[in-house]
Amino acid sequence: MNLADSELVLGLLDDDNYSLTEKMEDADVVMVNTCSVRENAEQRIYGRLGEFKAAKIKKPEIVVGVLGCMAERLRSKLNTEEAKGVGQIVDVIVGPDEYRKLPSLLNQAWHGEKGIAVQLSRVETYDDITPLRTNGISAWISVMRGCNKFCSFCVVPFTRGRERSRNYFNIINEVEELAKRGFKDVTLLGQNVNSYNHDGKDFADLMKAVAEVDRTIRIRFMTSHPQDMSDKLIQTIASKDNICKNVHLPVQSGSDRILDLMKREYTSNHYRQLISKIKTEMPEVCLTTDIISGFPTETEDDHRITMQMLEEIQYDGAYMFKYSARENTPAWKMADDISEEIKSRRIDEIVTFQNKISAKRNQATIGKVLDVLIEGDSKKSSAELQGRTDGNKMVIFPKENYTPGMYIKVKITRSNSATLFGTIHHNHLGVTI
Structure with missing residues (x-):
């Protein structure tokens, strides 16, 4: 999603007569697009800003911008010790719903004024903005923004706002334009694409329409929430040859107790039933998931149950993370009572186990x-x-x-x-x- 947002920003700046350069030393503006989902992402941002600081020492007139989910959080931290001395170099801070203001904020920065815009919106979808795509083969299209789920561990509803779906026909028109330009792979993006809704058209309707634009274009999507994965969507994916048989369905934990604390709004049994339906409709499907290990109060039994889920479902791959508390989320108010040593041991066990499953799944393709x-x-x-x-x-x-x-x-x-x-x-x- 950050890549799609970066292309959106490039489109806005291209319209304002900025041009993209590959080398930082040639740039008049350097910006970093931030992610707030994991704590280590924030630390990487400070490291990147350290590189920008060195560039600004050599070229004081260069404008430095921070964009995206961490903008509001960073605004209050850039001059703290945690920011590692890089806060003073930032000229522009822009949240994910304020990108339209970026050209004017950059103009302010050229005149020596700091530019800050971090207000969230209930309506902004950037539906009329054409992203500047340089890949030429694969394209990522945001079909909606924000999230209404409020999982207890997740900061996204607070940093990207509430759900807003883009215009159904504008998305189809965008895919038609990509087809004319020769793109071959399109991924429809949203924090929870399954809840897409525009004038009575749901995500299954959108997938079907997009797939019918050009049968030589592969259609993918991410990310799905199990609570909203419908039979209609599963059948739509199965019925269209150019909709990829690849479903990313985050489970997060195999333990019902932990799922309840995470406020995921489904049980492990409901999740298993979804997987069974998907495999029945698409026997060759490639399944991937997300796992969080070390959530507050997680026991060895909870950990074991999650490992059993991996064994049972046989995912082709997984994104696996140690739990990190995100400020102001409901889970942040819980005691982070699992030691780093235990978190590290558990995530190592999960990664090792899943890698063996992935290796076995991939080995099954030999000769095909x-x-x-x-x-x-x-x-x-x-x-x-x-x-x-x-x-x-x-x-x-x-x-x-x-x-x-x-x-x-x-x-x-x-x-x-x-x-x-x-x-x-x-x-x-x-x-x-």
């Missing part, structure tokens, strides 16, 4: 021929290309004479827990989606 969308050169070798399967698995294969944006078929020859490796299947280069 998979449709792959080429994304570009492998990060480790310019002699190899990388791409993704329908199930969002990364595949590495020899370069030969193929280019990013092409669909090819790759025969998988080996794998690890994170990546598939293979050779191009020359007898079947055409891909029908």
Whole structure:
């Protein structure tokens, strides 16, 4: 979602005659787009601002901006000891619902005035703003903003505001424009896309319409909340060949007691029933999830039950985190009574266990021929290309004479827990989606 917001900001600034530069030393404005979900993200921001501080020493006229979810929180902290001495270099602070003000705030900064705008909105969706996308193959489209769930551990409703859905027809028009430009992969984004609603059109309606724009474009989505995952949406995903059979459904914990404390509004049994429906409709589905380990009062039994959930469902992958208290959330008021030592041990056990499952799931693809969308050169070798399967698995294969944006078929020859490796299947280069 931060990437989509960054492209939105680039679009706004492009309209105001700013141009993107790759090198910081060539920039007149440098900005960091922040995330507030995890505590370590905030620490990384201070590190990044330290780099900007060095740039500002060399070029005092450069304007430094902080954007996004942490803007309000950072505003009150930039001059504290926690900010590590970088607060004084920040000229502009803009929250996620105030990006329209950025050009005028930058103009203020050019005249020596600090610019701050952090008010949340109940209506802003940036529906009329065209993001500046430089990828050319994959696009991320925000279909809604904010969240109404108020999970006890989550700061998002306080930093990104309440749910607002974008105009149904504007989203379809945006996908049509991407198709004309040759994009091949579109991800619909929202904190909880399952609650999308515009003039009676729900997320299943939107997915169906978007998939029908161009059958050569893969359609993905994230993130879903289990409480709002409908049978209609599951059936829609299953029924359209170009909607990827890849479902990210955060469970957070396998323990009903912990789920209740997290205010997740579903039980482990309800979650299992959803997974069963998904697997029945899509036997080849790739499932991923989120896990939080070490939530307040979590016992060894709660931890064991979560491990059992991983074993039972057999996720292809998971985003796994130690619990970190986020200020002003309901969980922040609870005693963070799990020691760092226990949190670290439990998350290590979860990661190790899930990695074994992921490795086994990937090993099962060896010998299969998979449709792959080429994304570009492998990060480790310019002699190899990388791409993704329908199930969002990364595949590495020899370069030969193929280019990013092409669909090819790759025969998988080996794998690890994170990546598939293979050779191009020359007898079947055409891909029908």
